[in-house]
Amino acid sequence: MQVVSVVGASNSGKTTVVEALAERLAERGRVGTVKHLTHAPDVDTDGKDTARHRAAGASETYGLVDDGDWFATGADATLADVLDRLAPRHDYVVVEGYSGSTLPKIALGDRDVADPVLERADSPDALDVDAVVDAIDALEPHHTLSSLVADVESSPRADRAGAIATFTGRVRAKDDPEDVETTHLEFEKYDGVADQRMAAIREALEGREGVLDVRLHHRTGVVDAGEDIVFVVVLAGHRREAFRAVEDGIDRLKDEVPLFKKEVTVDDEFWRHDRP
Amino acid sequence: MGPSEIDFSERDGLPVVHWKLFADLRERAGAETVAVGDPRTVGEALDVLLAEHDALRERVLDADGDVVADVNVLKNGANVFDAGDGLDEPVGEGDELALFPPVSGG
Numbered sequence: 001m002q003v004v005s006v007v008g009a010s011n012s013g014k015t016t017v018v019e020a021l022a023e024r025l026a027e028r029g030r031v032g033t034v035k036h037l038t039h040a041p042d043v044d045t046d047g048k049d050t051a052r053h054r055a056a057g058a059s060e061t062y063g064l065v066d067d068g069d070w071f072a073t074g075a076d077a078t079l080a081d082v083l084d085r086l087a088p089r090h091d092y093v094v095v096e097g098y099s100g101s102t103l104p105k106i107a108l109g110d111r112d113v114a115d116p117v118l119e120r121a122d123s124p125d126a127l128d129v130d131a132v133v134d135a136i137d138a139l140e141p142h143h144t145l146s147s148l149v150a151d152v153e154s155s156p157r158a159d160r161a162g163a164i165a166t167f168t169g170r171v172r173a174k175d176d177p178e179d180v181e182t183t184h185l186e187f188e189k190y191d192g193v194a195d196q197r198m199a200a201i202r203e204a205l206e207g208r209e210g211v212l213d214v215r216l217h218h219r220t221g222v223v224d225a226g227e228d229i230v231f232v233v234v235l236a237g238h239r240r241e242a243f244r245a246v247e248d249g250i251d252r253l254k255d256e257v258p259l260f261k262k263e264v265t266v267d268d269e270f271w272r273h274d275r276p
Numbered sequence: 277m278g279p280s281e282i283d284f285s286e287r288d289g290l291p292v293v294h295w296k297l298f299a300d301l302r303e304r305a306g307a308e309t310v311a312v313g314d315p316r317t318v319g320e321a322l323d324v325l326l327a328e329h330d331a332l333r334e335r336v337l338d339a340d341g342d343v344v345a346d347v348n349v350l351k352n353g354a355n356v357f358d359a360g361d362g363l364d365e366p367v368g369e370g371d372e373l374a375l376f377p378p379v380s381g382g
């Protein structure tokens with residue numbers, strides 16, 4: 001799933017740009033959108049049944065009609081939670097607002113926004129939508145374990161699959177209860193070469209008897225303690241070849257792919273290869 | 277932080293190869309990319325790179341002037357010691373060279 005956000009002052013034309021992108025991207029895949037609100041949502045106003053459900057303590061409430069249309073309200077979601085939820089069923093998400101996030105941005109007007117900025121324009125009319133769409137397709141995709149599993153489940157070879165095995169590598173705060181706490185890791189990638197080597201590993205695993213489809217994904221940039229770093233997902237005929245391919249896949253990825261990890265603890269920072 | 281790109285290809289029109297540097301090697305050079313003009317081999321390109329960066333040279337070469345075991349030297353994605361002629365590997369216009377420490381993904 002590719003994610004982009006459209007940011008700028010109010011009345012700068014953000015919604016117009018979101019509409020233009022959603023329309024264009026929908027020709028290529030399923031599009032989700034997220035809007036940053038500064039006030040509580042008013043879709044389930046006081047006195048409606050759904051509002052009464054929430055007031056009674058439901059953490060999420062769906063209003064669902066027979067043709068499949070729905071809306072939902074709930075509590076305690078972050079932008080990251082919502083993106084993770086959208087990932088398994090969407091090819092694109094366009095976010096309106098969140099100028100301080102780490103998402104790639106299309107910035108309207110001259111307001112200061114957090115990096116990275118994909119494109120900046122004075123007004124919606126000044127944006128080259130074709131160029132923006134190409135830039136969105138070239139971004140690092142947002143994957144989750146669920147989105148990668150959903151991907152292999154829709155494999156053309158899924159009718160022969162009796163197993164899906166997965167590995168998730170995550171940021172460990174401590175090896176030992178006495179350890180100094182790791183707050184986050186920073187990953188650097190040799191673009192191009194890393195992707196070629198991951199593709200070669202995937203191809204080798206998919207060439208094995210009984211292995212039907214493989215996904216490998218490694219996040220880059222800052223990954224906080226407790227967050228996921230790397231995924232290996234294998235669709236296979238049977239469990240044995242699924243387990244073996246997962247183990248060999250993560251072992252080869254760690255040995256062969258040019259990715260570099262800086263570890264940041266509460267009182268130090270160091271390159272992981274310097275402290276084997 | 278140093279500049280992200282340093283260009284040592286002084287004379288226009290000569291073949292240029294680029295070094296890409298990663299992790300602590302990038303930090304020691306203060307640059308992600310360094311352009312080198314007209315080297316014939318990986319070794320010549322490395323000499324030009326290290327001549328300008330003392331902190332990087334200390335990290336990359338041992339007392340005998342050999343590349344230390346935990347530094348990888350790549351040309352166009354392939355390790356020159358495993359898959360090429362080592363530092364004698366020829367280079368030409370557009371080749372991409374890379375220096376990086378042991379990989380540590382996952």
